[in-house]
Amino acid sequence: MHLLSYEDLKLKVWDTERCCGCGACVGVCPTEALYFDEGADHPTSNDYCKVTRDSVPCAACYSACPRVEETSSDGFGEIISIFEAKSKVHVSDAQSGGVVSSILAAAFEANLIDGAIVMDVDKWSQLSQPAFVQTSDEVFKSAGSKYFWAPLLTALRDAIEDRKLRKIAVVGTPCVATAVRRIRESDVDVLSIYKNAIRLSLGLFCTEVFTNNLLYDLQTKHGIKPWEISGLDVKGKLIVKLRDQTTLEVPLKEASVSKRGGCAHCVDFTSEDADLSFGSVGASAGHTVVIVRTDVGVGFLQLAQSTGYIELKSGVDITAIAKIGGKKKGIPLETAKKTLEEHL
Numbered sequence: 001m002h003l004l005s006y007e008d009l010k011l012k013v014w015d016t017e018r019c020c021g022c023g024a025c026v027g028v029c030p031t032e033a034l035y036f037d038e039g040a041d042h043p044t045s046n047d048y049c050k051v052t053r054d055s056v057p058c059a060a061c062y063s064a065c066p067r068v069e070e071t072s073s074d075g076f077g078e079i080i081s082i083f084e085a086k087s088k089v090h091v092s093d094a095q096s097g098g099v100v101s102s103i104l105a106a107a108f109e110a111n112l113i114d115g116a117i118v119m120d121v122d123k124w125s126q127l128s129q130p131a132f133v134q135t136s137d138e139v140f141k142s143a144g145s146k147y148f149w150a151p152l153l154t155a156l157r158d159a160i161e162d163r164k165l166r167k168i169a170v171v172g173t174p175c176v177a178t179a180v181r182r183i184r185e186s187d188v189d190v191l192s193i194y195k196n197a198i199r200l201s202l203g204l205f206c207t208e209v210f211t212n213n214l215l216y217d218l219q220t221k222h223g224i225k226p227w228e229i230s231g232l233d234v235k236g237k238l239i240v241k242l243r244d245q246t247t248l249e250v251p252l253k254e255a256s257v258s259k260r261g262g263c264a265h266c267v268d269f270t271s272e273d274a275d276l277s278f279g280s281v282g283a284s285a286g287h288t289v290v291i292v293r294t295d296v297g298v299g300f301l302q303l304a305q306s307t308g309y310i311e312l313k314s315g316v317d318i319t320a321i322a323k324i325g326g327k328k329k330g331i332p333l334e335t336a337k338k339t340l341e342e343h344l
């Protein structure tokens with residue numbers, strides 16, 4: 001019988017340039033056989049795989065990978081409701097309405113989670129790094145979108161195997177949310193510890209992430225050094241916010257030269273596999289769009305609302321979401337809009 005291993009992942013994902021760099025395979029490998037070389041397009045094996053060395057069944061890496069399955073271009077996933085929301089507490093570095101941070105803070109306060117995997121940024125180099133937060137204070141410090149790629153789910157091992165946490169949330173881009181969904185649905189033994197520990201999946205809208213080449217281009221073409229950057233935003237163009245309170249606007253066409261290769265195969269804009277999805281497009285200024293997708297999502301959202309962390313209202317601009325979401329799937333705007341409108 002053929003035992004699935006990283007070699008199948010290599011054939012199906014690494015060698016076809018479909019790897020989205022989510023880091024799930026690296027994070028769940030029980031023998032630490034997989035790793036990312038700096039800036040690599042996909043992971044590499046050190047050949048300590050228990051399947052290929054000892055013929056012991058595993059398949060954890062393959063079963064967690066979001067790119068081994070065909071992606072669907074139909075619809076926008078399960079949708080229970082769509083709101084726009086805003087944090088009622090001040091979140092200083094919030095990207096949109098500070099809602100993701102506030103939902104996590106409410107969950108920590110209610111002891112529903114004991115940790116969350118988020119993305120951090122080194123303010124000096126601007127390089128992203130997977131991070132792990134365990135208190136509301138740490139959550140608020142990690143607010144804001146990080147547009148430079150890092151393999152987020154490599155942090156799973158740190159969170160669950162090393163720190164022994166058993167109630168975690170994961171915040172991530174749509175490909176990360178798909179990896180989380182596959183782990184939660186899997187019946188592979190090695191994945192059960194991760195499956196049981198992930199209590200909440202918070203997905204962000206996403207059109208692309210950038211490689212560190214963009215930092216090089218910003219420096220050489222625009223004279224901007226990494227430590228001068230205070231944040232980034234993508235709104236039809238790349239907006240680079242600088243610490244001296246000025247901004248630089250870079251056409252997306254120019255920035256997209258540094259788009260990570262695996263993003264070219266991606267058709268999910270709205271994090272269809274998450275419990276709750278969040279974005280800025282379609283929301284009024286200072287607000288976040290929230291797509292509620294599962295009963296778990298309903299519970300965490302209601303908790304944040306009832307404990308005074310967030311306020312919700314209707315009035316999301318569905319056309320704006322349909323335009324970008326439909327384009328990413330290659331479906332007409334009208335079809336995309338109709339699918340979303342059914343849930344208003």
Ligand SMILES: Cc1cc2nc3c(=O)[nH]c(=O)nc-3n(C[C@H](O)[C@H](O)[C@H](O)COP(=O)(O)OP(=O)(O)OC[C@H]3O[C@@H](n4cnc5c(N)ncnc54)[C@H](O)[C@@H]3O)c2cc1C
Binds near residue numbers: 091094118144278288
């Ligand atoms: C790469 C990327 C591209 C995006 N593109 C779009 C877009 O095209 N259109 C759109 O409407 N919205 C986009 N978003 C989502 C948007 O920028 C906000 O994240 C969203 O509106 C939530 O805002 P908030 O203020 O509620 O979140 P906040 O309260 O600021 O919290 C954000 C949380 O997300 C975590 N985080 C940030 N970046 C990452 C990351 N790369 N991986 C995992 N966790 C992360 C932070 O650590 C923090 O915990 C994108 C986000 C990212 C990361």
Ligand code: SF4
Binds near residue numbers: 006033049059
């Ligand atoms: S030991 Fe398991 S997770 Fe690690 S490479 Fe082999 S099959 Fe993949």
Ligand code: SF4
Binds near residue numbers: 009026
């Ligand atoms: S998509 Fe994620 S799980 Fe699949 S090979 Fe790439 S890093 Fe590993």
Ligand code: SF4
Binds near residue numbers: 173208263264268
């Ligand atoms: S565009 Fe797709 S593959 Fe790229 S980071 Fe976003 S969700 Fe992942």
